[in-house]
Amino acid sequence: xxxxxxxGGGSVQVGxxxxxxxxxxxxxxxxxxxxxxxxxxxxxxxGVALISGGGFxxxxxxxxxxxxxxxxxxxxxxxxxxxxxxxxxxxxIYYCAAxxxxxxxxxxxxxxxNARTGFGYWGQGTQVTVSS
Numbered sequence: 001x002x003x004x005x006x007x008g009g010g011s012v013q014v015g016x017x018x019x020x021x022x023x024x025x026x027x028x029x030x031x032x033x034x035x036x037x038x039x040x041x042x043x044x045x046x047g048v049a050l051i052s053g054g055g056f057x058x059x060x061x062x063x064x065x066x067x068x069x070x071x072x073x074x075x076x077x078x079x080x081x082x083x084x085x086x087x088x089x090x091x092x093i094y095y096c097a098a099x100x101x102x103x104x105x106x107x108x109x110x111x112x113x114n115a116r117t118g119f120g121y122w123g124q125g126t127q128v129t130v131s132s
Contacts (some may be wrong), residue, residue: 001096002026002121009126016086018132022079022096022123033103034072036081037051037116037126038092045095047112049081059103061112063089086130096123 008020024031024118035050049070050059059068069082079096097119106118 002028002031002098004098004121004123006094006096006123006126009094009127009128011131012086014087014130017019017082018084018086018128019082019086020094020096020126020128022024024079024098028077030100030101031098031121033106033118034079034096034098035112035115035119035120036068036070037076037095037097039125040092040094043092045116047091048094050103050106050112050115051079056103057103059107059112084126088132090129091128091130093125093127095124095125108123 003025004022006022011012012018021046032053033050036048037045038048039045048061048064049068050070051070067085072079098121099119
């Protein structure tokens with residue numbers, strides 16, 4: 001089992017920035033692909049960004065390309081999401097996710113936005129609110 005704990009959420013104004021962090025524990029050495037997802041009230045949980053095990057390959061949803069950056073530091077069991085130029089539509093609960101599969105296999109037949117079903121480990125989420 002892998003445990004994931006997110007932090008870094010909060011309230012910001014339009015155009016502001018936030019950095020989310022996720023720390024893993026447990027059988028973390030088995031983790032390969034990791035990602036960030038978000039869920040707004042009344043909507044499904046959508047993929048935001050994914051990153052390969054070594055951190056060399058990233059995938060982004062069209063809605064965040066050029067504004068968000070995903071990264072990881074495996075030596076610290078950590079995953080990050082740098083969010084810039086935040087917009088009201090970015091308001092959601094953000095979840096960290098991980099799986100033993102490689103991202104290429106998870107992405108087969110999927111887009112980043114609907115990659116949710118490819119991940120087996122989830123954090124509890126952190127709220128991000130962007131106000132105008």
